[in-house]
Every structure is written in structure tokens, then in C-alpha cells.
Amino acid sequence: MLRLLLLLLAPLLLAATFGPVRPGVPLRFPTDHGAHPDFRTEWWYVTGWLNTAQGRKGFQITFFRTRPDIDTANPSAFVPRQVIFAHAALADPAHGKLRHAARIARAGFGLANARVGDMDVTLDDWRLWRGKDGRLHAKLAGDGFAFDLAFTPTQPVILQGEAGFSRKGPGAGEASHYYSWPHLAVAGRLGGQAVTGTAWLDREWSSTLMNSRAVGWDWLGLNMDDGSAVTLFRMRDKAGAALWAGGSHRSKSGVLSVLKPEDVRWQAGGWWQSPRSKARWPVRPVLALRVGGNWRELPVTPMMADQELDSRMSGGPVYWEGAVTVPGGRGYLELTGYAAPLRM
Structure with a gap:
């Protein structure tokens, strides 16, 4: 999905020439774990569930890189040729709402960097990187939480869409290069x-914004208990209908099914209204996906209703990003455009 950095930095992203997203471009690893500075924006987005002595908790760690529309010929070291932004959050039912933190800085000056060639993104003392042993690592802290985590791959990556070319709308240019890495073991x-x-x-x-008729999107990533993995998303218009939808299902035996718009059904389900923003969020959607001609229904239950993150103080939107369960699995749900239509 086109993640929240586009909202935060939209005033900087005007008419410019960026790297195009094209079908048929093979993804290569470890290179594509690293940054793609010719493209407008990208993100490294880690979500999951932690087992603690006090019970399960959810977490989100997201690093973004964007290339602003500026005069790159300007020799000044202060020109923000690349900007790094990061969000982190902890969902703890005992606390009742998200603990979260955010940071932003231009690349350079030893403050922030997104490495080309392999995964290594830094922002002050926050860092997400891939070690020589192939594990991913994250180290960062916010108010009331601190993460020092290692993620061990247990399955190969999923190339979303057409071998990593993922359409996000009916327009030819509305797409991203996209892969997922499910079932990472955390310690x-x-x-x-x-x-x-x-x-x-x-x-x-990606270098493209969302379709002009879209007001927001919904996204869900699920690690299923049997070892399968599910990705679902939709882009919504102002009437709440899907302008585009898609995703994937990889079975426990490794068979990948790419979901087309007609293979995804997304119903709003139960709502929760925020006492702070007054936004109403469909935190209990009922989803269905069609694989091999058979429909499977996935009713979603949030870990807790209040997983709203209000980033308006830093120029961003109000959005809902939370840990959820479905029968036989758990993952993360992202909801945008319900507090107000997204403007990009």
C-alpha cells in the first residue's frame, strides 16, 4: 500500500520525474531489501505479535524514505534529497490504547540514511537492518516502550501481484513494486x-499516488496458524466502494494464489468511535477471499478497539493501525480515510 508518508510529505511531492513502476521487472535479493532512491517513496513495514509474561501485545515498526521534488543540482548539503520518516507503536490491552512515537529527518549529516544494496535504515538511534546471518534486526525506543528485536525468516518472501508488480488502481500507472515476508520468528x-x-x-x-477518486484504503496481513499467509487490500471511493482490491494467499504447502478485485469481499462490520478524533472506524470487518474457486470468510477481531494513531500534530492524518485476529490466525489491519478523505 501507499503508506502514510505520502500524506505527511504530500506538499513536497509535486511534478517531478521519478523511477517508473513497470511490470516484468524482476525483484532481486538482497538488493531489493535496500533502498530505491530514484523512486518517489518506499517503506519497510514490520508488524507482529509478542508473547510476554503479561500476555500478547502487538507492535508496529515502520521506516519510510521519500525523494522530495527539489532541484537536485543544488550543491548545498542542506538540500533534502532524501527524507527518512519512522513510526513505532505498541498495542497493549492492559494500557488500553497505543503507545507510539515518530521521527523524521533528511538523509545525511549522520542523522538518517537508507542504504542501497541491502536493508539498513537509520534515523537517529532508531535502526532496522539485515544482518550477515540473514536475520532482520530492529532497535528503537519511544515513550513507554523499547524494542530490541531479531526476526528470523522461516519462509521465503511473497512476490505480490504480478511477480512483484502490484496494481493499486484502475489506472495504468497506479502500482508499486511489492513483496511481503510472512511468518518471521521474533526473539x-x-x-x-x-x-x-x-x-x-x-x-x-512506488512513484505514483492513489487514484484521484480514492479517499482511503484498507489493508490486512495475516500469519495463519497452519503456516499459510493472507494479504488483502482495497482502495475506497467516497461512497465506500472498492475502486480496486487485491491481495494474495499462500498455502501451507507454498502454493501462491494472486487475488484479483473480484476475489476479495470487504464488509465494514462492527464500528468503534474514537473519543478523541470522533472518527468512526470499522474495526471488525468481515472479509472473504476466493481461492481455487472457493470462498473463505474471515471475520476480524481487534486486540483492542482503540488502536488509533493521531499524527496531525506532525502534519499527518488520523489513522487506525492495529493487531487483530481471525479464526486460525493473527496479523495487522490498517484503516485510512475514515477521519477525513485523504488529500494527496
Whole structure:
């Protein structure tokens, strides 16, 4: 999905020439774990569930890179040729709402960088990287939480869409290069406590904004208990109908099914209204996907209703990003455009 950095930096992203997203471009690893600075924006998005002595908790770690529309011939070291932005959050039912933190800085000056060639994104003392042993690592802290986590791959990546070319709308240019890495085994520390768990990595890079008729999107990534993995998304118009939808299902035996718009059904389900923003969020959607001609229904239950993140103080939107379960699995749900239509 076109993640939230586009909202935060939309005033900078005017008419410019960026790298095009094209079908038939093979993804190569480890190179594509790293940054793609010719494209307008990209993100490294890790979500998951942690097992703690106090019960399960959800977490989100997201790093973004964007290339603003500026005069790259300007020799000044202060020109923001690349900007790095990051979000982190902890969902703890005992706390009742998200603990979250955000940072932003231009690349350079030893403050922020997104490495080309392999995964290594830094922002001050926050870092997400791939080690020589092939594991991913994240180390960062916010108010009331601190992550020092390692993610061990147990399955290969999923190339979303057409071998990594993922359409996001009816227009030819509305697409991203997109892969996911489900069923990452988590080990490390949450503050001073040892934790384990499971996680999911989403990686996308793109140079296109959402369709002009879209007001927001919904996205769901699920690690299923049997080892399968499910990705579902839709782009919504102002009437709440899907302008585009898609996703994937990879079976426990490794068979990948790419979902077309007609293979995804998304119903709003139960709603929760925020006492702060007054936005109403469909936090209990009922989803269905068609694989091999057979429909499967997935009713979604949030870990807790209040997983709203209000980033308006930093120029961003109000959105809902939360840990959820379905029968036989768990993952993360992202909802945008319900507090107000997204303007890009």
C-alpha cells in the first residue's frame, strides 16, 4: 500500500520525474531489501505479535524514505534529497490504547540514511537492518516502550501481484513494486523483558499516488496458524466502494494464489468511535477471499478497539493501525480515510 508518508510529505511531492513502476521487472535479493532512491517513496513495514509474561501485545515498526521534488543540482548539503520518516507503536490491552512515537529527518549529516544494496535504515538511534546471518534486526525506543528485536525468516518472501508488480488502481500507472515476508520468528527484548513472537514484513516502493477518486484504503496481513499467509487490500471511493482490491494467499504447502478485485469481499462490520478524533472506524470487518474457486470468510477481531494513531500534530492524518485476529490466525489491519478523505 501507499503508506502514510505520502500524506505527511504530500506538499513536497509535486511534478517531478521519478523511477517508473513497470511490470516484468524482476525483484532481486538482497538488493531489493535496500533502498530505491530514484523512486518517489518506499517503506519497510514490520508488524507482529509478542508473547510476554503479561500476555500478547502487538507492535508496529515502520521506516519510510521519500525523494522530495527539489532541484537536485543544488550543491548545498542542506538540500533534502532524501527524507527518512519512522513510526513505532505498541498495542497493549492492559494500557488500553497505543503507545507510539515518530521521527523524521533528511538523509545525511549522520542523522538518517537508507542504504542501497541491502536493508539498513537509520534515523537517529532508531535502526532496522539485515544482518550477515540473514536475520532482520530492529532497535528503537519511544515513550513507554523499547524494542530490541531479531526476526528470523522461516519462509521465503511473497512476490505480490504480478511477480512483484502490484496494481493499486484502475489506472495504468497506479502500482508499486511489492513483496511481503510472512511468518518471521521474533526473539529479543521489550524493555527489560525477554519476548518471542511472530511478525510480518511489507516492502513497497512506488512513484505514483492513489487514484484521484480514492479517499482511503484498507489493508490486512495475516500469519495463519497452519503456516499459510493472507494479504488483502482495497482502495475506497467516497461512497465506500472498492475502486480496486487485491491481495494474495499462500498455502501451507507454498502454493501462491494472486487475488484479483473480484476475489476479495470487504464488509465494514462492527464500528468503534474514537473519543478523541470522533472518527468512526470499522474495526471488525468481515472479509472473504476466493481461492481455487472457493470462498473463505474471515471475520476480524481487534486486540483492542482503540488502536488509533493521531499524527496531525506532525502534519499527518488520523489513522487506525492495529493487531487483530481471525479464526486460525493473527496479523495487522490498517484503516485510512475514515477521519477525513485523504488529500494527496
